[in-house]
Amino acid sequence: MRKFFPVEELARDARFTQITMRESQADPRSSLVGESTGKRPKTNRLTPSRPDASDAARSLMHGIFVGEIQALEGAGRTCHDFETGDGRTTDTVPFALKLDMARQAWDEARHVEISVKLSDWMGTEIGQFAENTVLFEVACSNDPVLRLAGVNRALEGLAIDVFTTMKEFGDLAGDPYLEFCEDWMLADEVTHVKMGSDWLRRVTEDDPERRKKALEFQSVVDKIFSFGGTRSDSSESPIGLARRFRELAGFTDTEVTEIAEVSLAALEDRKAFSAASLQADATTAS
Amino acid sequence: MTATVSPLEFRFVKFDAALTERVADELVAALGIDRPVHIEIDETTPLGRVRATIGDDAIHLHVESGAFEDSKRPREQSETATAVNLGRILLRVRDRLHGGFGEAPPDDELSLRQMAAWETYCAGRLARLGLTVNQQRWLYNFRNRHGFTDAADAAFHQIWTADGLTWGELEAISTAAS
Amino acid sequence: MADPYKPRAPFAPWDRRQLPGLFDVEETARRVGNYKWAEMKLFEALGGWVATVPELDVKMRLGTHCYHHAWHAELWHKRLPELREMNPDRLTVPANDALVRFVEALTEPEAADQTIEKLVGVYRVFIPHFIAAYTYHKNNTSEITDAPTIRSLGLALQDEFEDWRDGEMMLQSLIVTADEVDRAAAHQAKLEKLMVEAGGIAGPGSIGSV
Numbered sequence: 001m002r003k004f005f006p007v008e009e010l011a012r013d014a015r016f017t018q019i020t021m022r023e024s025q026a027d028p029r030s031s032l033v034g035e036s037t038g039k040r041p042k043t044n045r046l047t048p049s050r051p052d053a054s055d056a057a058r059s060l061m062h063g064i065f066v067g068e069i070q071a072l073e074g075a076g077r078t079c080h081d082f083e084t085g086d087g088r089t090t091d092t093v094p095f096a097l098k099l100d101m102a103r104q105a106w107d108e109a110r111h112v113e114i115s116v117k118l119s120d121w122m123g124t125e126i127g128q129f130a131e132n133t134v135l136f137e138v139a140c141s142n143d144p145v146l147r148l149a150g151v152n153r154a155l156e157g158l159a160i161d162v163f164t165t166m167k168e169f170g171d172l173a174g175d176p177y178l179e180f181c182e183d184w185m186l187a188d189e190v191t192h193v194k195m196g197s198d199w200l201r202r203v204t205e206d207d208p209e210r211r212k213k214a215l216e217f218q219s220v221v222d223k224i225f226s227f228g229g230t231r232s233d234s235s236e237s238p239i240g241l242a243r244r245f246r247e248l249a250g251f252t253d254t255e256v257t258e259i260a261e262v263s264l265a266a267l268e269d270r271k272a273f274s275a276a277s278l279q280a281d282a283t284t285a286s
Numbered sequence: 287m288t289a290t291v292s293p294l295e296f297r298f299v300k301f302d303a304a305l306t307e308r309v310a311d312e313l314v315a316a317l318g319i320d321r322p323v324h325i326e327i328d329e330t331t332p333l334g335r336v337r338a339t340i341g342d343d344a345i346h347l348h349v350e351s352g353a354f355e356d357s358k359r360p361r362e363q364s365e366t367a368t369a370v371n372l373g374r375i376l377l378r379v380r381d382r383l384h385g386g387f388g389e390a391p392p393d394d395e396l397s398l399r400q401m402a403a404w405e406t407y408c409a410g411r412l413a414r415l416g417l418t419v420n421q422q423r424w425l426y427n428f429r430n431r432h433g434f435t436d437a438a439d440a441a442f443h444q445i446w447t448a449d450g451l452t453w454g455e456l457e458a459i460s461t462a463a464s
Numbered sequence: 465m466a467d468p469y470k471p472r473a474p475f476a477p478w479d480r481r482q483l484p485g486l487f488d489v490e491e492t493a494r495r496v497g498n499y500k501w502a503e504m505k506l507f508e509a510l511g512g513w514v515a516t517v518p519e520l521d522v523k524m525r526l527g528t529h530c531y532h533h534a535w536h537a538e539l540w541h542k543r544l545p546e547l548r549e550m551n552p553d554r555l556t557v558p559a560n561d562a563l564v565r566f567v568e569a570l571t572e573p574e575a576a577d578q579t580i581e582k583l584v585g586v587y588r589v590f591i592p593h594f595i596a597a598y599t600y601h602k603n604n605t606s607e608i609t610d611a612p613t614i615r616s617l618g619l620a621l622q623d624e625f626e627d628w629r630d631g632e633m634m635l636q637s638l639i640v641t642a643d644e645v646d647r648a649a650a651h652q653a654k655l656e657k658l659m660v661e662a663g664g665i666a667g668p669g670s671i672g673s674v
Contacts, residue, residue, distance in 0.1 A: 001512050001574040011518040011576040017358040029332045054427040072527045073515035080512025102534030109527030123423030129357045173430050
């Protein structure tokens with residue numbers, strides 16, 4: 001078995017179809033601009049009051065499901081891809097870090113199980129929606145510290161935001177299973193973020209350059225994981241920024257503010273991209 | 287009666303106007319729609335809202351591209367989604383045309399609860415017509431609007447298995463469950 | 465109520481634990497170091513394979529079992545300093561070169577259509593050998609002086625048995641043709657030969673000598 005498994009070869013059964021972030025972003029249509037119906041809601045936040053609430057929740061739940069699969073795969077690969085050592089070089093990780101990654105693999109496997117059950121409850125079939133493989137791509141860095149920054153801090157941080165939004169959705173809708181499950185998964189994600197923060201600090205204790213590079217990588221990933229404005233403080237984003245749980249997970253106020261700014265920038269970028277695409281097409285058509 | 291589609295060619299999505307016309311023709315025949323149907327697809331948005339305007343001479347449907355999209359393959363068309371989403375709106379149109387639904391508010395004035403009840407009524411009938419419909423999806427939608435209770439589930443099954451309901455009967459079942 | 469000051473036997477009549485055991489501290493540490501190395505190789509392989517298997521149920525079980533074996537490795541890692549080995553890495557080694565070759569052969573399958581080979585290696589060869597070595601150790605070490613090792617062996621064995629059952633049932637559900645029976649048997653034979661050469665996960669004497 002190779003070290004460093006390519007994202008293109010992620011193994012899936014026949015029900016799944018995969019798309020890359022590039023393919024996803026290439027779609028010039030956007031739900032964030034345009035007033036074609038004349039009755040577009042003022043907010044995109046995922047709440048039960050949205051007319052498409054149950055379908056939007058089902059779609060997001062499927063996104064969580066495939067995200068958990070990739071998080072499981074990523075944690076598993078970190079157990080395998082690096083030799084056990086002191087972690088000072090990019091080809092080794094400390095034994096205890098591997099143990100944490102194995103623990104995370106178990107947690108993510110449980111999250112996949114929970115997601116399958118929840119999807120069934122919500123009337124979604126496995127593989128019903130396309131799987132965006134961006135999460136595993138981030139988990140494929142050759143430097144384990146970058147994986148911690150990208151996966152545990154950025155991705156699992158996003159998971160905190162998503163689960164908080166879904167938990168609130170379940171609570172407001174009175175869905176007993178959704179609220180219950182999201183609450184449990186949220187607890188695990190806070191643990192994973194703390195794990196990532198702790199290891200990032202410990203492994204790079206004597207290597208400020210490597211820490212800086214990792215934090216820069218995290219910032220890039222945070223912007224990618226804002227999914228073109230899907231997650232931000234703005235009500236135009238379906239998923240909000242879960243400030244309280246992020247603080248519990250060890251993010252500083254400054255870090256949360258930076259993520260908020262990056263997310264808003266991603267939202268604005270996406271709106272500009274969509275507007276430009278539509279404008280370009282209108283010009284071509286005329 | 288025949289169905290027509292516009293545009294005939296698409297720039298943002300890989301849709302097939304001929305496929306849409308064929309699916310619509312079959313549904314119009316199966317549902318006994320008594321006037322031509324024109325389908326206008328808005329390909330600039332991935333949202334999936336479908337609106338109907340009932341005229342004396344024709345029925346005009348405005349469809350956002352997400353309604354016909356294959357959720358596994360973004361921007362590609364799904365025949366199943368096309369049939370189910372056209373079927374849902376055409377059944378609502380037929381309900382209004384055939385009487386018994388005169389008291390129903392216009393579509394854009396329906397409450398979320400009323401819409402969920404009517405959608406359940408349509409989806410159940412489409413399932414019996416042989417279309418691929420995930421009952422659990424509609425049960426989840428109904429529960430979100432009526433509560434996660436045994437009473438709501440019983441109302442859902444009553445509506446799902448019903449034929450020939452009037453608006454008053456549908457509304458009574460829905461109101462009692464919420 | 466009985467008189468609390470009345471002398472009682474230090475070992476109750478139902479407590480039949482014996483003092484003698486086959487292993488001294490040094491031998492116990494050597495075996496525990498071998499166990500830790502083998503459990504590490506197993507959890508690393510399981511973690512790596514998660515991304516390579518298309519079967520969703522198998523993927524989830526591998527993720528779960530990955531942690532079980534990491535936890536066993538942690539148990540052994542923590543036991544080593546208690547056995548006078550203050551540098552656990554020194555004893556975290558394979559029993560011999562044959563065991564290294566076994567692990568190389570075990571982890572060789574990677575393709576998505578080789579789930580049977582992956583599971584056979586783990587659940588029909590590696591884990592049965594863990595069960596054998598742990599059982600031998602548990603039944604032959606001093607029940608009094610080495611109680612901490614016995615406790616860890618018991619905890620690990622419980623996982624090993626349950627994981628073996630999970631894996632065997634996954635295999636039985638995947639092996640549905642005569643060709644697949646042959647594939648599984650051939651791979652098992654290939655790995656079992658290497659394990660025989662190694663003498664078990666702690667080398668010759670892993671399960672004593674008959």
